[in-house]
C-alpha cells in the first residue's frame with residue numbers, strides 16, 4: 128500500500144511538474160509571440176538611416192553626433208541599458224561595487240583569455256579577473272580607472288603609415304572637440320612646473336579634472352624619486368610629450384566622481400525624436416546582400432526573440448576590440464580558412480579580422496613601506512581592524528603618478544623618434560600579480576589586506592608580441608578567445624631595462640624609509656600581462672590582407688559597413704584608449720555626415736516616431752553622480768568602503784533606477800492586454816488537454832492532483 132501510494136505521488140507530481148512546465152512554456156511562448164506581434168504591429172520602423180551596433184564609448188559618441196542635426200534617423204543597439212547610478216561614483220567605490228555586483232557578463236559575451244606565464248582565465252568577467260568590458264550604455268568607460276593620457280603625436284602619425292590622413296595634426300581638433308580640460312591650467316602641478324597654455328579643448332563634454340580629487344602622500348614621494356632618477360618634472364603629461372614624471376591627468380567630474388560616456392554623450396541626446404536606443408539587444412549577424420550591408424539581425428536577450436533591422440545608409444559597428452571582429456566573423460567576414468573550419472559561409476575573405484591585437488603589457492613591482500598605503504585606508508573588513516577609514520582616499524585614480532621614457536632598444540631601432548615607449552605608473556597600494564589580466568586594486572590578497580606596499584606598474588607600450596581574438600564556433604552564444612603572444616627576445620630586452628629603472632625609482636631613498644622590495648616574481652619576463660583594453664583587431668589600412676577597414680573606416684569589400692571603435696586603431700601604445708576612441712569617433716562622425724550630406728540636402732527629418740515597442744523605448748537613467756560628500760553624509764567622516772558600496776547597492780535598487788536596469792522590461796499596454804488574453808485562452812485549452820491526459824495516465828479520480 129505504501130509503495131503504491133508513493134508511486135502514485137511520484138507519478139502525480141511528475142504529471143504536476145510537466146503540467147506546470149508545459150503551461151510555463153506556453154505562457155512564455157505567448158509572451159514572446161505577443162511581444163513579436165507588438166513589434167510588428169507597433170508600426171515601429173524597422174528601417175533607419177544609420178544602425179549603430181554597440182553603445183560603449185564610440186557608440187554613444189556616434190549616436191549623439193549622428194542624431195544631432197535631427198536630419199537622420201539613428202538606431203543604437205546595445206546589449207544592456209542605462210548604467211546603474213552607482214557607476215558614477217568615486218573610482219575605488221565604483222570599482223568595488225562592480226566587483227560585488229557583476230552585472231556585465233552576458234551569454235556569448237564572455238571571453239576566455241590565454242596569457243604566457245599565467246593559467247588561462249576561463250571567463251573575462253568581474254568574478255574572474257576583477258574586470259571586464261562593461262555592457263551597459265557607456266561600455267568600458269563605466270569600469271575605467273579615469274586615466275586620461277593621450278598617445279604621443281608620433282604614434283598618432285603612424286596610423287597613416289600606409290596612407291590616409293590620420294595624424295596628430297588632424298586628430299588634435301577632435302581631441303579638443305571632446306575635451307573640457309581648460310581648468311588644467313589652474314592645476315597645482317601645472318602652476319608649480321609648467322608654463323604656457325595646456326593643450327586641451329575647453330568646451331567638450333569630456334571633463335578632465337583640474338586636480339585629481341585625491342593624491343596619496345606616497346605619490347609625492349614617487350614624484351621626487353623619479354626626479355632624482357633623471358625624469359624631469361612635467362606640468363602636464365598631455366601638453367608636454369617627452370620623458371618625464373607628473374601626476375596622472377584624470378577623467379573626473381569636479382566632485383571627484385568618474386566620467387563615463389553615457390552621462391557625457393548619451394543622456395544629452397536621449398530626447399531627440401530621431402534617435403532610438405534599443406537595449407538588451409545583441410547583434411548576432413550582419414545582413415549582406417551582393418556585397419552590400421543592408422541590416423543587422425539581433426537577438427532580444429530578454430524575450431529571446433530574433434529580429435532584423437535595416438539600414439538605409441550605413442551599419443556602423445562600435446562593439447569594441449573583441450566583439451566587433453566577432454560580429455564580422457559570425458557574418459562570414461573573416462579569414463576564409465577559419466570561417467570554413469567552423470562551417471560558416473564566406474561572405475568576404477578578410478584574414479586580418481581578429482588579428483594584430485595590441486595591448487600594453489605590464490608587471491606590478493612592489494616595495495614594503497611603513498607609510499599607510501591605500502590598502503590601510505578602506506576601513507574594516509578590507510583594511511586591518513586597527514586602521515581608520517579615510518574616505519577621501521576612495522577618490523584615488525589608483526595609478527596616481529606616471530613616469531615615462533624611451534627605451535635603449537627603441538632608440539637604437541629608430542634614433543630620430545622621441546616618443547616614450549615605457550611607462551611606470553605609481554600606485555600607492557600593493558598590487559599582487561595573481562592573475563592575468565590582473566584583478567581590481569583591492570582583490571590581489573584576501574581581506575584584510577595585510578601587505579602594506581606601494582607598486583610601480585612597469586608598462587611596455589609597443590611590444591613586438593601581438594595577440595588575437597579567435598572564434599571556436601559560428602554560434603553567437605559561444606564566447607570568443609583572446610590570446611596574448613609571449614614577449615619576443617626584443618621585448619624582453621626592453622622589459623629588462625624597464626625593470627632595472629623601476630628598481631632604481633621604487634627603491635629610492637626619496638621614499639620614507641625603510642622600504643623593501645616585495646619578492647613575488649613581478650618583473651620576470653613571463654610576468655608581464657596585457658591589460659583589459661586592446662586595439663588593432665580590425666585595423667585600418669590599404670591592404671585587404673593586413674587590415675580590415677580603409678582610411679574612411681569602411682570595411683574592405685563590403686559597402687555601407689563601417690567600423691568605428693578601438694578595434695580600428697592600428698598602433699599599440701603604453702596607454703589605455705579613452706582619448707583615442709573619443710577623437711577617432713568624433714572624426715568618424717564628421718566623415719559619415721559629410722558622405723551623406725549631399726543625399727540629404729534639403730530633406731526633412733525622417734523621424735522614427737512610430738509606436739515604440741517595449742524594448743525600443745527611450746532609455747533614461749541617472750543624470751547625477753554619487754559624490755563622496757553624499758556617502759559621508761550617510762555614514763560620517765569615517766565611512767568604510769564596505770559601507771559606501773552597500774549604500775550604492777541601495778541606490779541601485781531605488782525605484783527610479785530599476786526601470787532602467789536590463790532585467791526590467793515594461794511591455795506596452797497593448798502587449799500586456801494581448802498577453803493576458805492569450806494566456807487565459809491557452810491556459811483553458813491546456814487544462815482541458817491535461818485533464819484528459821492525466822485521466823489516461825492516472826486513471827479516474829486523479830483530477831484532484833491537478834486542483
Ligand SMILES: Cc1cc2nc3c(=O)[nH]c(=O)nc-3n(C[C@H](O)[C@H](O)[C@H](O)COP(=O)(O)OP(=O)(O)OC[C@H]3O[C@@H](n4cnc5c(N)ncnc54)[C@H](O)[C@@H]3O)c2cc1C
Pocket residue numbers: 180181182183184185186204205206207236258259260261262263264265266267268269270271272273274275276408409410411445446447448450451454659660661692693694702703704705706708
Ligand atoms: C577595466 C577597464 C579599465 C579601463 N580604464 C581606462 C582608463 O583609466 N583610461 C582609459 O583611457 N581607458 C581605459 N579603459 C579603456 C577604455 O574604456 C576603452 O578603450 C574604450 O571604452 C573602448 O571603447 P569602445 O567603444 O571601442 O568599446 P566599449 O566601450 O567597450 O563598448 C563596446 C560596447 O559594445 C556593446 N556590444 C558588444 N557586443 C555587442 C553586440 N553583439 N550587440 C550589441 N552591443 C554589443 C557592449 O555592450 C559595449 O557597450 C579601460 C577599460 C577597461 C575594460
